[in-house]
Amino acid sequence: MSRYLIQNLHAMPTVAGSANSIRIQGDVITAIGEDLPLEDGETAIDGRHCVAYPGFVNTHHHLAQSVLKGIPEGRQVPLGEWLAQVPYRYWPKITPDDMYVAAKVGFYELLRSGVATCADQHYLYHAGTSPELEDAVWQAAEELGIRFVLCRGATTTTGSHRGMQGNRIQPETLDLAISRMEASRQRYHDGSDLSMRRLVVAPTSLVHTSPRDDLLAFGEFAKAHGLKRHTHLLEVSYDEQVAQTQHGMSAVDYADSCGWLGEDVWFAHLVKADRPAIDKLARSGTRIAHCPTSNSRLGSGIAPVIDMAKAGMKITLGVDGSASSEGGSMLQEMNFAWLLHRTQHGADATSPEGVMGWATENGADLLGFKTGKLALGYGADIVLYRLDSPRLAGIHQSEWAPVMAGEPSEIHMSFVNGKPVVQGGRVLGVDEQQLTQDAMNVVQRLKSLVNS
Ligand SMILES: [Zn+2]
Incomplete structure (x- = not known):
């Protein structure tokens, strides 16, 4: 079972009270709190300068x-x-x-x-x-x-x-x-x-x-x-x-x-x-x-x-x-x-x-999913947005900066069911160059079909 501890978060505005850490065990959130300690077998994720939302x-x-x-x-x-x-x-x-x-x-x-x-x-x-x-x-x-x-x-x-x-x-x-x-x-x-x-x-x-x-x-x-x-x-x-x-x-x-x-x-x-x-x-x-x-x-x-x-x-x-x-x-x-x-x-x-x-x-x-909230026992669908960019740094209520400023925003890390799917702004499992070429080839083929 994979285990992660997200630490040092700047904000979690959908969670009441003060908390800066989220523990993930397998596919669920098992703890949310202030400065939770890293346990044996856990991978630490540094959430410094990040806001966490439900995916x-x-x-x-x-x-x-x-x-x-x-x-x-x-x-x-x-x-x-x-x-x-x-x-x-x-x-x-x-x-x-x-x-x-x-x-x-x-x-x-x-x-x-x-x-x-x-x-x-x-x-x-x-x-x-x-x-x-x-x-x-x-x-x-x-x-x-x-x-x-x-x-x-x-x-x-x-x-x-x-x-x-x-x-x-x-x-x-x-x-x-x-x-x-x-x-x-x-x-x-x-x-x-x-x-x-x-x-x-x-x-x-x-x-x-x-x-x-x-x-x-x-x-x-x-x-x-x-x-x-x-x-x-x-x-x-x-x-x-x-x-x-x-x-x-x-x-x-x-x-x-x-x-x-x-x-x-x-x-x-x-x-x-x-x-x-x-x-x-x-x-x-x-x-x-x-x-x-x-x-x-x-x-x-x-x-x-x-x-x-x-x-x-x-x-x-x-x-x-x-x-x-x-x-x-x-x-x-x-x-x-x-x-x-x-x-x-x-x-x-x-x-x-x-x-x-x-x-x-x-x-x-x-x-009908038990997701959509950062809460104990809920599915670990979590997105961490970076706030430390020139574009977002001037926003006073920074925990809502990505929503108020819109794209482009950078995801530090994103989890679905406790598994990382985005890391450092990159979607895992996607070769961007290859996908771009594949999409261009499909467009060319479809264009030639409708024009013939
Ligand atoms: Zn439609």
Whole structure:
């Protein structure tokens, strides 16, 4: 069992009282205190000039998009056109080898920005999908040591989405999607508190990619196996229009009628949630993956998370896929979330403490992990940020400097489940030069395919 003692920390602002040391034994935190003594068999980590936070929890991503950044046709257009021009246009062309590179790039970006846990909505499934396309993501996660939740997307109808129709994507049948989900569950899912691999049932969109009966069936499958549920909702007002036209009710009422509200459900975006929608979501315990960078990049709007939090909804944060959020940095997302809502609600709308809770405790609680807190018996997901740089040295309340100043910030060391994953700003297990070359090769191949 590996054992570490992190000593001499400058600050641990999420921990009450005075403490400057954290003891890790195996995968958990076993002591937090002032000047804890080094014990036999422990490796000392010098945390001088560092602030320690719980490792961040990213609750919405599309790792495949890590090789689809900044595509010109998708740069100046809103969601509907962007979906048609970017993800739907490219995803039938992505091979398992491409996916492995994309996942590695995405995990690299997350780890180097302080993430310990990533929930990825992987939706590259169609009638002819190779299981290796999914295996590649699990493999990359395991190699880099990130805690990984695969939100298994599914499209069982081309429905109302022109992006799917235009790219002639052949959907899975419901039976095929569920049988493949069951195969993944048996192979990968571990429901324990400190599991490194979880499966979530995540049809790609609530309104557009599966009919009501299929949503009901996905919900039953999830409940039968204790799996959580996730999808996109109300990123733009089109969801509301389709729900009203096709079902004669609001999008959130439609979700309710499909059994898709509850504490086991979270939706990405909810930018267009109105007052009745917020109240209903809050009452049911449904949660949000708030993705402010992506919402800004696509001009979708600002999700009403301040009102949601007041109504009792637990806010979590996601960086979203890198085709609509090119940075892929959770620290940047936190910095932006801290700033953005002040433009609407004033200077006391958000705080670094509050945003930290969204990015750690709330995310871990949503996904069902005993992580997201620096506390005894919790998983040792810990990130140490250096504060001794010219850029951060002028900040008086230095324990919040990385959140207030955003990128670039340097991680001294980061642990997931008690194992080092970043050291001296470098993501362990990644040859940066090789990964850069691999990603460039994938981009070249995809470019030549779509242009031929
Ligand atoms: Zn998304």
